[in-house]
């Protein structure tokens with residue numbers, strides 16, 4: 372039997388995965404061939420059983436590898452969570468930016484003048500806005516119209532950009548025959564007829580809430596109102 376063939380078989384013989392017949396052939400050959408027997412001895416030595424220190428080292432390496440993997444996936448999970456949280460926050464901020472807020476009164480925000488046809492013209496100089504709120508109430512024997520502009524952050528920014536090339540009023544209201552008309556937005560709000568009104572005030576606030584207030588509560592709120600127009604006696 373050729374040494375080359377035996378040497379091809381040796382690894383299989385060593386691992387006991389060759390057939391009975393092959394094993395027998397190998398053993399017969401080994402009995403008479405020192406070279407092949409020496410090679411088998413080498414093969415058997417090769418996968419040296421790990422020393423306890425080495426085994427421990429291996430385990431440690433493996434567990435630190437696993438720890439890195441764990442840390443990595445924890446980091447990944449954290450970054451996914453952060454991305455989800457970030458998106459949620461962004462949506463909240465955008466939603467907040469889209470919610471109209473009352474425009475606070477400042478000097479020159481609105482002008483009011485009664486025209487000859489007993490229509491009250493109000494001009495708004497506050498830049499961009501979203502809508503106008505208005506309600507009528509009798510306060511201290513006076514028929515009063517309260518109004519307020521509100522705007523979203525978006526409307527405010529758009530208004531700021533627009534004001535770069537357009538000057539003057541950015542809103543016009545007319546209060547006439549029981550209606551308040553916002554000619555800029557085309558909105559109409561039912562109010563008291565102009566000839567019954569005694570005064571018009573600017574009151575910044577949440578009008579849905581203001582409408583629900585009873586007389587004393589409303590009167591407390593109305594103390595913050597700014598007089599825009601008053602019928603002269």
Ligand SMILES: [Zn+2]
Nearest residue numbers: 374404406407
């Ligand atoms: Zn041989």
